[in-house]
Amino acid sequence: MATTTAPEAVRLAELPPASGRAGFGGALRSEFTKIRSVRSTYWTLLVLLAISIGLGAAITGGTAAHWNQMSPGDQASFDATQASLGGLFYLGELVITVLGAMVLTSEYSTGMIRTSLTSMPRRGVVYAAKAVVFTCIALVVTFVAAFISFFLGQALLASTHHGATLSEPNVLRAIIGSVLYVSICGLFAYGVGAMIRHTAGTITTVIGVLFVIPILAHLLPQSWFWDIHRWLPSSAGEALSTTVGPPPEHLFSPWGQFAVLGAYTAVLLIAGGILFRKRDA
Numbered sequence: 001m002a003t004t005t006a007p008e009a010v011r012l013a014e015l016p017p018a019s020g021r022a023g024f025g026g027a028l029r030s031e032f033t034k035i036r037s038v039r040s041t042y043w044t045l046l047v048l049l050a051i052s053i054g055l056g057a058a059i060t061g062g063t064a065a066h067w068n069q070m071s072p073g074d075q076a077s078f079d080a081t082q083a084s085l086g087g088l089f090y091l092g093e094l095v096i097t098v099l100g101a102m103v104l105t106s107e108y109s110t111g112m113i114r115t116s117l118t119s120m121p122r123r124g125v126v127y128a129a130k131a132v133v134f135t136c137i138a139l140v141v142t143f144v145a146a147f148i149s150f151f152l153g154q155a156l157l158a159s160t161h162h163g164a165t166l167s168e169p170n171v172l173r174a175i176i177g178s179v180l181y182v183s184i185c186g187l188f189a190y191g192v193g194a195m196i197r198h199t200a201g202t203i204t205t206v207i208g209v210l211f212v213i214p215i216l217a218h219l220l221p222q223s224w225f226w227d228i229h230r231w232l233p234s235s236a237g238e239a240l241s242t243t244v245g246p247p248p249e250h251l252f253s254p255w256g257q258f259a260v261l262g263a264y265t266a267v268l269l270i271a272g273g274i275l276f277r278k279r280d281a
Helices: 002-014 024-036 039-065 072-077 080-084 086-110 112-119 123-156 171-196 199-217 222-229 235-241 254-278
Strands: none
Touching: 024 112, 024 123, 039 080, 039 086, 039 123, 080 086, 080 123, 080 171, 086 112, 086 123, 086 171, 086 199, 086 235, 112 123, 123 171, 123 254, 171 199, 171 235, 171 254, 199 222, 235 254
């Protein structure tokens, strides 16, 4: 027995001693490798770009084609910036929430979460690393989509002489705000996914909160709607993207509305992180 175990003992002795704890940098690299190795990530991001740019071009191109048929009042109130970004914060928001939901819930559906937590037992690090990697990807892709949509939309509106430039008031705020709004919506879905741990359930819940509830709120009496509207997380997109005319009186300032969305998202991320650490995989 001694002769069979001696070589193994020698090999083990040659290995460097284990030291330190699994670090956040390693977790970031691991999560980035996982998210970019999944084919659905690329398809989802391509759909986000196509919808954001394509729909914005359709809106601005259609407006330019029918510009002379619009009334003077409609022409004066037309928001060229918001029109070019319409694809991003209307449908791009939906696409990014699907990706945000899948970042964590897909590992539960395949059972891969057990492997992830075995290789990195520090659950808080795993949870934070996933959120950071997803946020960076979302910000980069939506940033590209927003600026391409804006410049393409303004080129299509050139014949109307009613376009917008980055130097005009609130235009840059609308572009950057749309990027932040859509990315935060993805984090909103990530937090819900950590709580529900089911892809379909997470997507359904997020769509209900961000899309269905605002539609149903319009059915309420106007005074009730005004009181509720400012507290809906989706109102941040409307406030941030508007550049023409005064902001609606019943809403907070654009960045105030963004703070409301940020507060909801922070609560969901904290609650999701607590449940992620406490519950079994």
